[in-house]
Every structure is written in C-alpha cells, then in structure tokens.
Amino acid sequence: MPSNKSVSDAPITQFVNCRILKDHKLQWEDLWVREGKILNPEKLFFDEEGFADHKVDCEDKIIAPGFIDVQINGGYGIDFSQASSDIRGGVALVAKKILEHGVTSFCPTLVTSPSDIYHKVIPELRVQDGGPEGAGVLGIHLEGPFISEEKRGAHPPKFLRTFKAGGLADLMEIYGHLDNVAMVTLAPELANSAAAIHELSGRGIAVSLGHSMADLSQAEEAVQHGAKFITHLFNAMLPFHHRDPGIVGLLTSDRVPPGRTVYYGMIADGIHTHPAALRIAHRAHPAGLVLVTDAVMAMGLPPGRHTLGQQQIDIQGLHAYLTGLRHLLSAFSHVFIHSFLISGTTTLSGSIATMDMCVRHFREASGCTVEAALEAASLHPAQMLGISHRKGTLEYGTDADFVVLDDTLTVRETYIAGQQVWRK
Amino acid sequence: MRLVILDDYDLASEWAAKYIRNRIVQFKPTADRYFTLGLPTGSTPLGCYRKLIEYHKNGDLSFKFVKTFNMDEYVGLPRDHPESYHSYMWNNFFKHIDIEPQNTHILDGNASDLQAECAAFEQQITAAGGIELFVGGIGPDGHIAFNEPGSSLVSRTRVKTLAKDTIVANARFFGNDLSKVPTMTLTVGVGTVMDAREVMILITGAHKAFALYKAIEEGVNHMWTVSAFQQHPRTIFVCDEDATLELRVKTVKYFKGLMHVHNQLVEPMLSVKDYID
Numbered sequence: 001m002p003s004n005k006s007v008s009d010a011p012i013t014q015f016v017n018c019r020i021l022k023d024h025k026l027q028w029e030d031l032w033v034r035e036g037k038i039l040n041p042e043k044l045f046f047d048e049e050g051f052a053d054h055k056v057d058c059e060d061k062i063i064a065p066g067f068i069d070v071q072i073n074g075g076y077g078i079d080f081s082q083a084s085s086d087i088r089g090g091v092a093l094v095a096k097k098i099l100e101h102g103v104t105s106f107c108p109t110l111v112t113s114p115s116d117i118y119h120k121v122i123p124e125l126r127v128q129d130g131g132p133e134g135a136g137v138l139g140i141h142l143e144g145p146f147i148s149e150e151k152r153g154a155h156p157p158k159f160l161r162t163f164k165a166g167g168l169a170d171l172m173e174i175y176g177h178l179d180n181v182a183m184v185t186l187a188p189e190l191a192n193s194a195a196a197i198h199e200l201s202g203r204g205i206a207v208s209l210g211h212s213m214a215d216l217s218q219a220e221e222a223v224q225h226g227a228k229f230i231t232h233l234f235n236a237m238l239p240f241h242h243r244d245p246g247i248v249g250l251l252t253s254d255r256v257p258p259g260r261t262v263y264y265g266m267i268a269d270g271i272h273t274h275p276a277a278l279r280i281a282h283r284a285h286p287a288g289l290v291l292v293t294d295a296v297m298a299m300g301l302p303p304g305r306h307t308l309g310q311q312q313i314d315i316q317g318l319h320a321y322l323t324g325l326r327h328l329l330s331a332f333s334h335v336f337i338h339s340f341l342i343s344g345t346t347t348l349s350g351s352i353a354t355m356d357m358c359v360r361h362f363r364e365a366s367g368c369t370v371e372a373a374l375e376a377a378s379l380h381p382a383q384m385l386g387i388s389h390r391k392g393t394l395e396y397g398t399d400a401d402f403v404v405l406d407d408t409l410t411v412r413e414t415y416i417a418g419q420q421v422w423r424k
Numbered sequence: 425m426r427l428v429i430l431d432d433y434d435l436a437s438e439w440a441a442k443y444i445r446n447r448i449v450q451f452k453p454t455a456d457r458y459f460t461l462g463l464p465t466g467s468t469p470l471g472c473y474r475k476l477i478e479y480h481k482n483g484d485l486s487f488k489f490v491k492t493f494n495m496d497e498y499v500g501l502p503r504d505h506p507e508s509y510h511s512y513m514w515n516n517f518f519k520h521i522d523i524e525p526q527n528t529h530i531l532d533g534n535a536s537d538l539q540a541e542c543a544a545f546e547q548q549i550t551a552a553g554g555i556e557l558f559v560g561g562i563g564p565d566g567h568i569a570f571n572e573p574g575s576s577l578v579s580r581t582r583v584k585t586l587a588k589d590t591i592v593a594n595a596r597f598f599g600n601d602l603s604k605v606p607t608m609t610l611t612v613g614v615g616t617v618m619d620a621r622e623v624m625i626l627i628t629g630a631h632k633a634f635a636l637y638k639a640i641e642e643g644v645n646h647m648w649t650v651s652a653f654q655q656h657p658r659t660i661f662v663c664d665e666d667a668t669l670e671l672r673v674k675t676v677k678y679f680k681g682l683m684h685v686h687n688q689l690v691e692p693m694l695s696v697k698d699y700i701d
Contacts, residue, residue, distance in 0.1 A: 042519070
C-alpha cells in the first residue's frame with residue numbers, strides 16, 4: 001500500500017544505507033524517487049500517508065548528483081566536430097559510454113570549424129533527455145570560431161572569424177542555427193563582441209570567455225554584458241600577472257555585478273594545469289570551479305592516428321607522437337599520460353581523462369572535501385547553465401539523475417530519472 | 425507513582441526506552457489490537473527516541489501495530505517548517521522506524537477550524553481504544569504538554585495561547601526573532617493525558633528540578649499541572665540525578681532503594697524476535 005494515491009499511483013523507490021550529498025554535506029539519509037524525480041518523503045508520509053514500494057540497499061555507498069560535462073569534444077572514436085554520415089549515432093555512442101564515468105548530462109562541444117560544418121552538425125545535435133540509451137544532451141557548446149588567433153590552441157587558424165557587427169546576423173551566418181546551443185566560447189577583445197554577448201545571453205545561451213588575449217578590464221566588461229564562464233582557466237589565455245591579471249583575475253574581480261557568479265572550467269587531469277595552479281584557483285574562488293574533461297575523440301580509444309576537428313594527431317600507447325616524425329618529444333613525454341599533441345607543435349589539444357578521473361584528481365590535488373569535489377562536477381555546472389532547479393542537486397522535485405560511488409570516488413552505478421542506466 | 429532515578433541523561437533515556445520497548449513487545453500488538461502510544465517533543469525525549477530507533481534497527485522492536493498520538497503542535501506554522509512538531513517527529517523518529525503513516529496522529533495547526541480539529545483528535549483517541557502509555561515531559565514551570573500554569577486539571581484537547589516565558593524560551597529556534605515564534609498551540613489537556621492507562625514522564629536536567637519538586641512533593645495544583653498525576657493510578661517519573669536536586673534526601677533515598685524493583689520492569693529486555701513464529 002504505497003500511498004493513498006492522492007498524488008500519484010507511480011511506484012516509489014527508497015535508497016537506504018547511503019550517504020547523500022545534500023545541503024553541501026554528505027549525510028546519512030535515504031533517497032526517495034518517484035516518476036523520475038527526487039521525492040520529499042516527509043510530504044509523502046504526512047500528505048499521502050505513503051511509503052516505498054521497493055528499497056534498494058546501497059551498502060553504505062555515496063550518492064551524488066549525476067556529473068555534468070560542459071566541455072567534451074567527442075570520445076570513443078567520435079569527433080563531434082566532424083560532419084559524419086551518422087551524427088546522431090555518434091553522439092548517442094558517446095552519450096552511452098560516458099554513463100560509465102558518472103556523467104548524466106553533457107554539452108557536446110564543437111571546436112572552430114568551417115561554416116558548413118556548423119550548418120550541418122548543429123541541427124543534428126539535439127537537446128534531449130538522458131535515459132538508458134545515454135546521458136542527456138543539455139545543448140551544444142560552440143568553442144569558436146570567434147576566438148583569438150594567438151590563443152587558438154588546437155583550433156585551425158584558417159577557420160577563425162571576427163565579428164562584423166556582432167549581432168544576430170553574424171552569428172546566424174556562421175552557425176546557421178542557435179536552437180540546441182547551450183554555450184558559446186568567444187574572445188571578448190574581438191571588436192563588436194559586446195553585441196554578440198548580449199545577443200547570446202539574451203537567448204539564454206551561456207557565454208564563456210576563452211582562447212583570448214583579453215586583459216582583465218575587457219574580461220570584466222564582457223561579464224557585465226552577460227558572460228558567465230571561463231573556458232579551461234589558464235589554458236589559451238594570458239598568464240596571470242600581478243599588474244595585469246588577465247582573464248584569470250575574474251576569479252577575484254570586484255567588478256562582477258552583485259548576485260552573479262563567474263564560473264570557470266578546469267581540466268583537472270594532472271596535465272593541463274599544474275596542481276599548484278589548480279589549488280590557487282580553487283582557494284581564490286571555490287564556488288565557481290567547474291570540472292570539465294575537454295575530452296577528445298581519442299578518449300576511450302586504442303592507439304593510432306586520429307582527427308580533432310580539422311587536424312590530425314597520433315597516439316601510441318599512452319604517449320603522443322608527432323605525425324610523421326619518429327621521436328617522442330622527450331621534454332614532455334613523461335607527462336602525457338592522458339593527453340596528446342597536435343602534429344608539429346607542442347600545444348596541448350584536449351585530454352582523454354574521464355570525468356570521474358577528474359573528480360578524483362581534483363580532490364587529491366586540492367585536498368578539498370569530497371563534497372566540494374562532487375559539487376564541482378555537478379552543482380556548479382548546473383548553476384552556471386542556470387538549470388540547478390532541476391539538475392545538479394538531490395533537492396526534492398529535481399530530476400533523479402545520480403551516481404552511486406564508493407569511498408574512493410569510483411563510480412559503481414549511474415541512474416537517470418531514477419532508473420539504473422549503468423552498473424560496474 | 426514510581427520515581428526511577430538514573431545517574432545521567434543517557435541512562436535515563438535508555439531506561440525509558442527499554443520500558444517502552446518491553447511494554448510494546450509484551451503487549452504483542454496485532455492488526456486487531458494496536459498498542460497506542462502518546463508521544464512528546466522537545467530536547468528531553470531525543471535520547472529515548474534514539475534508543476528506540478536502535479532497538480528497531482536491531483530487529484528487536486517493531487512499530488507496525490503501534491498507533492501514536494502526539495501531545496501538541498504549533499498553530500499557524502507550515503507543516504514542513506523545520507521547527508514544526510511534524511518535522512520533529514519525522515526527522516527524529518518516524519523516518520527511522522517501520523510505523524505506518526496512517527497510524528500516526530499529530531494535531532494539525534493549520535486546520536481551518538481549530539476547535540473541530542481538537543475535538544476530532546479526542547475522538548481519534550477514543551476510536552483507537554484510548555492510550556495505553558502516554559509519554560511526556562515537564563516544562564520548567566511544571567507544565568505537561570502546553571498546559572501552562574493555570575490550566576484546568578480536567579482540561580481536554582484545545583487551543584492554548586503561550587505564556588510570554590515560553591515564547592521567549594522558544595525564540596532560539598526561530599533565529600531569536602520573537603515575531604517569528606508562534607503564539608498559539610493545539611495541545612492535549614491534562615484530563616486527556618490522565619485518561620491514559622499509564623503515564624511516563626521524562627525529566628532530566630537541573631533546570632527541571634524545581635518543577636519536579638513541585639510536581640511530586642507538594643500538593644496537586646493547577647499552577648504546576650504535572651502534579652495532577654499524583655492522582656493517576658499508574659505513573660512513572662524517569663529522571664536523572666540533576667533533576668532530583670530540589671527533592672528531599674529522604675525521597676531520593678527511598679526511591680533509589682527501590683531500583684532493584686524498578687529494574688525488573690526492564691530486565692530481561694524482551695524482543696519481537698522471541699515472538700516470531
């Protein structure tokens with residue numbers, strides 16, 4: 001007799017013997033789920049006189065909100081920036097595989113590409129709910145092409161663009177469509193960027209600063225126009241300087257409008273950012289830290305040659321080789337366990353660390369609490385995207401997307417809408 | 425009365441919990457014959473609730489065939505407010521045990537007709553066959569439930585306005601903002617509790633000592649409403665040393681001397697496991 005059915009007939013599941021992340025703390029509490037949402041058991045008890053249909057014993061494990069990856073370029077051989085013959089199939093494959101890493105929602109990311117790629121790919125990467133088939137697509141992250149040439153990183157120079165007027169016309173000319181777009185990374189020092197930032201923010205698209213030569217005042221102006229994220233802090237931007245903090249200075253800027261938070265992505269794979277730099281950022285502005293994988297198509301793949309957007313890279317074993325050359329870049333070989341190089345350069349180009357690895361590495365490197373590490377992968381990205389009323393938390397009424405982890409923060413089970421979609 | 429004196433708060437809480445456990449297990453409640461339990465809120469019974477939850481988790485005690493009736497609830501406080509007595513009972517007791525929601529009864533402080541709500545509560549108690557064991561506490565002013573000094577000793581469930589002292593004392597739960605503290609409550613009457621077949625009053629702490637003295641060593645007086653239980657055939661007062669500080673040495677020695685008799689009520693500890701066929 002689950003309830004007096006005054007609200008719903010649907011079955012109720014109660015997860016017991018678990019510690020759940022609630023109010024920023026891990027607490028010994030049960031988690032109740034009904035119809036894909038987290039249920040308030042007190043209301044169920046007093047209003048509906050209901051109780052659970054089935055109980056799941058979590059054997060003292062941790063339950064955290066499902067991880068949200070807002071920067072992922074592909075994986076398992078799929079490159080989101082390629083207009084393959086089966087774009088949707090490709091996204092679906094990645095979406096399914098990343099369930100193993102505890103990711104329940106993600107933003108497929110497109111690096112700087114020619115206009116026809118955008119026109120072809122964007123309509124195919126639809127926003128959709130997650131489920132047993134895979135993690136949910138929250139929207140596309142367009143990383144480029146309105147970025148700085150000097151700080152383009154792995155992005156191909158010939159497809160970089162500038163704004164003519166920065167308005168909707170520019171954006172539509174390049175991208176073709178803005179439905180299904182959740183985020184855009186751009187360089188605010190480009191002329192007329194303010195108009196673009198306004199236009200995008202006004203449509204609910206999160207504007208992120210990255211691949212940029214902007215100084216702090218340009219970055220602050222961009223924030224005032226609506227920008228709210230920094231793409232992979234430290235990478236592809238001017239380094240912090242004590243008289244010219246650059247974009248990094250946004251972490252402690254006093255010109256952020258009241259009530260707003262500037263969030264920043266960090267690739268906590270042990271390579272893109274030195275642990276000491278990770279710690280400095282975290283300590284300066286812990287509430288804004290968002291873990292991202294920036295994973296490339298090689299993530300999850302065996303050794304060989306691969307493409308990233310419009311360029312070619314080689315992986316052999318766990319190390320990177322320059323295409324066509326026989327020697328390893330010895331200065332860097334010992335660190336490229338989870339990363340690789342673009343042919344002919346020493347530029348990092350995305351990582352192959354998985355989100356759960358990033359959570360573990362962040363915790364070890366920063367010495368932060370388990371709660372902080374988990375929130376950096378769930379609550380903070382949800383807050384940045386403005387969806388924390390339904391994702392990224394275990395509050396009553398939110399979507400029941402969560403992960404079951406053991407004390408080493410290894411993912412054991414993944415749930416979407418209250419349904420188990422993966423188990424180890 | 426029985427005056428059971430334990431050394432400290434934890435031991436007093438444990439004794440009380442053991443007693444309740446033995447009473448329920450011995451009663452062998454079934455779907456046709458529920459055990460009806462009256463319950464208090466506040467800081468005093470928290471230790472007792474923790475022990476009862478422990479017994480339940482060990483499989484020794486089940487609340488499946490227990491009906492509960494709480495003593496009181498604030499008027500006008502949203503039911504899901506963290507300080508409401510509904511929240512208290514859910515968080516400190518109900519969510520940890522196997523009690524069925526329809527077997528719990530707490531006065532609804534947001535009912536549209538408060539008097540009707542109180543009358544209905546009395547009827548629910550009658551319909552359940554009366555209360556087998558009513559557990560309560562005592563206020564520093566000697567009140568039982570919210571029967572403030574001056575309450576009739578034959579009173580029934582009704583609306584009561586809180587005394588200024590009580591409101592000030594409660595302010596700490598409402599961010600020290602007096603304007604946020606409820607001023608009215610629904611409470612069982614002294615008479616309602618007197619109707620129970622057995623009453624157990626938990627009293628711990630030195631700040632309750634004077635009230636205990638007034639309740640058991642002075643006369644029956646509506647200014648110290650717990651004193652009414654001097655005229656109840658089966659009352660147990662469970663307290664710690666500190667609560668006895670205002671009593672006569674003679675009283676304390678007498679009842680301490682009876683502990684071996686009192687302990688027969690809690691030893692051996694009974695378990696539902698012994699009765700499962």
